[in-house]
Amino acid sequence: MSSSEITAAPDDASLVDALRSSVRDGMPAAIADLSRLVRIPSVSWPAFDPRHVDESADAVAALLEGLGVFESVQVARAPIGDGEASGKPAVLARRAAKNGKPTILLYAHHDVQPPGQDEDWESPPFEPTLRGERLFGRGAADDKAGVMAHVGAIRAFVETVGADFDLGLAVFIEGEEESGSLSFRNFIQQHRAELEADAIVVADSDNWDVDTPALTVALRGNVAFVLEVRTLAHASHSGMFGGAVPDAMMALVRILASFHGADGAVAVEGLTSQDMQTPEYPESQLREEAGLLEGVTPIGSGSILSRLWAQPAVTVTGVDAPSVANASNTLSPMARARVSVRIAPGQTADSALEAIRQHIDAATPFGAQVSLSGFELGDPFLVDTSGWAVAEARRAMTDAWGVESVETGIGGSIPFIADLVEVFPSAQILVTGVEDPESKAHSPNESLHLGVFQKAILTEALLLARMNARD
Numbered sequence: 001m002s003s004s005e006i007t008a009a010p011d012d013a014s015l016v017d018a019l020r021s022s023v024r025d026g027m028p029a030a031i032a033d034l035s036r037l038v039r040i041p042s043v044s045w046p047a048f049d050p051r052h053v054d055e056s057a058d059a060v061a062a063l064l065e066g067l068g069v070f071e072s073v074q075v076a077r078a079p080i081g082d083g084e085a086s087g088k089p090a091v092l093a094r095r096a097a098k099n100g101k102p103t104i105l106l107y108a109h110h111d112v113q114p115p116g117q118d119e120d121w122e123s124p125p126f127e128p129t130l131r132g133e134r135l136f137g138r139g140a141a142d143d144k145a146g147v148m149a150h151v152g153a154i155r156a157f158v159e160t161v162g163a164d165f166d167l168g169l170a171v172f173i174e175g176e177e178e179s180g181s182l183s184f185r186n187f188i189q190q191h192r193a194e195l196e197a198d199a200i201v202v203a204d205s206d207n208w209d210v211d212t213p214a215l216t217v218a219l220r221g222n223v224a225f226v227l228e229v230r231t232l233a234h235a236s237h238s239g240m241f242g243g244a245v246p247d248a249m250m251a252l253v254r255i256l257a258s259f260h261g262a263d264g265a266v267a268v269e270g271l272t273s274q275d276m277q278t279p280e281y282p283e284s285q286l287r288e289e290a291g292l293l294e295g296v297t298p299i300g301s302g303s304i305l306s307r308l309w310a311q312p313a314v315t316v317t318g319v320d321a322p323s324v325a326n327a328s329n330t331l332s333p334m335a336r337a338r339v340s341v342r343i344a345p346g347q348t349a350d351s352a353l354e355a356i357r358q359h360i361d362a363a364t365p366f367g368a369q370v371s372l373s374g375f376e377l378g379d380p381f382l383v384d385t386s387g388w389a390v391a392e393a394r395r396a397m398t399d400a401w402g403v404e405s406v407e408t409g410i411g412g413s414i415p416f417i418a419d420l421v422e423v424f425p426s427a428q429i430l431v432t433g434v435e436d437p438e439s440k441a442h443s444p445n446e447s448l449h450l451g452v453f454q455k456a457i458l459t460e461a462l463l464l465a466r467m468n469a470r471d
Helices: 012-038 051-066 144-161 184-190 248-257 283-290 304-309 349-363 388-401 416-423 450-468
Strands: 072-076 090-095 103-109 129-131 134-136 168-174 199-206 214-219 221-230 313-320 334-343 369-378 406-410 428-435 447-449
Touching: 012 051, 012 134, 012 144, 012 450, 051 072, 051 090, 051 144, 051 168, 103 144, 103 450, 134 450, 144 168, 144 199, 144 428, 144 450, 168 184, 184 416, 199 214, 199 416, 199 450, 214 388, 221 248, 221 349, 248 334, 248 349, 304 406, 334 349, 349 369, 388 428, 388 450, 416 428, 428 450, 447 450
Parallel strands: 103 168, 103 199, 199 428, 214 406
Antiparallel strands: 072 090, 090 168, 129 134, 134 447, 214 428, 221 334, 221 369, 313 334
16 A cells, blocks of 8 residues: 555545646656657558557556556457457556446547658657647657557546545547548447446547646537549540530539638528637637638637637638649539538538538529549547536646536537437536647647646546545
8 A cells, every 4th residue: 555545535635636746746657658659650540550559459458557557458349330350459447436436438549540651740749849838749649659558547537536446437549530430339349248338538639728628528529521523435535625615623613612602601501509608819819729820710790709610611621623734625524522511519410411412403404414432430538417427527626626517518519429429428528628729739740738638637536536536
């Protein structure tokens, strides 16, 4: 038994002080373990070596086994869809609750985005580098810091209350979040008994800033697809037939332009918005964080954060068309675009897709032949903030950070949360994280603020300890 272990039922102030000391003293180990994980280039995209994802899963499993509190720790895979192919390795640990205590499931992912071009990094992407208060490296924030927030919190919790605790504890560290969570649903269905919990912490979001914690309460969903347009059986000479024959690029451009009104707001009838109160977020902050060029104006209407969190967005993320270098005087018979639609909380992905289909049908000019394929669908998520777990999370954030938390939304999507809601309908879901606006997840020079990291660990350690004491 450690000298810091509380052997009697502590008052809450003593608990907070003990956990704070334990987290502080454990930071060197947490940073060292995180650095070892960052050195593993666990990119889960198909073009990258899958052995690195295997190595990362094994390293995470070793960390969880080293905590000495789980009845089982395993590395497992699940099939993708109905096929024979398997997804990337995930790590699953479980300890059963005792004496009527609740169970908490802690989620993060150990795979990372591709690094991009090395020359865009100030230090090698897979060499963790400390500059000031930030640790740089791919995955340092998204989401190996989430993995280590769980590990660090459990360490502090066990050191403070002892290893013979009654709280049920499960950990699920996914290995393919950055490549679409293709086997996620099958995985949680196959391991439903091990993952069953009263509360689920998804540590894959960010905070308002380095001084203010955030609880994410709204996530936009997504509908992505490839839009293909055909107008000709074969390419034709633009001089001979241009002016009478519509080419596919002309038709595609007209359809894509119809997605937005003159102010840039989405103009697809049937895509809905959510009424949401948002914090103050000036245009100057948007310009700085998004990198808006001088003279370029924001689009849409309403508060800026309502546009990012509670309204739909349509983005053309790719176009297949003749390149400028290879352009010839030809009418294109076919053109394609990848379209990404973010949908507001309160609307299902299926209903949004139907609205988009109807819009495209109405907007297609000249009788062009149109087809949609390559669908990716994810429902949005809106947290029920009335539950006891949300109250405990807010309280833990206030004690760990010294200020009250902010309720935020995310413009991006975490589609698998809808799967969690469906498979575990009675669980309260808490979306937290260790990132801040300067973390630059997915971008070159991704980084983790170590002060945020420490406070995130303490927040979760407090949540575990209070859930363990819950009647």
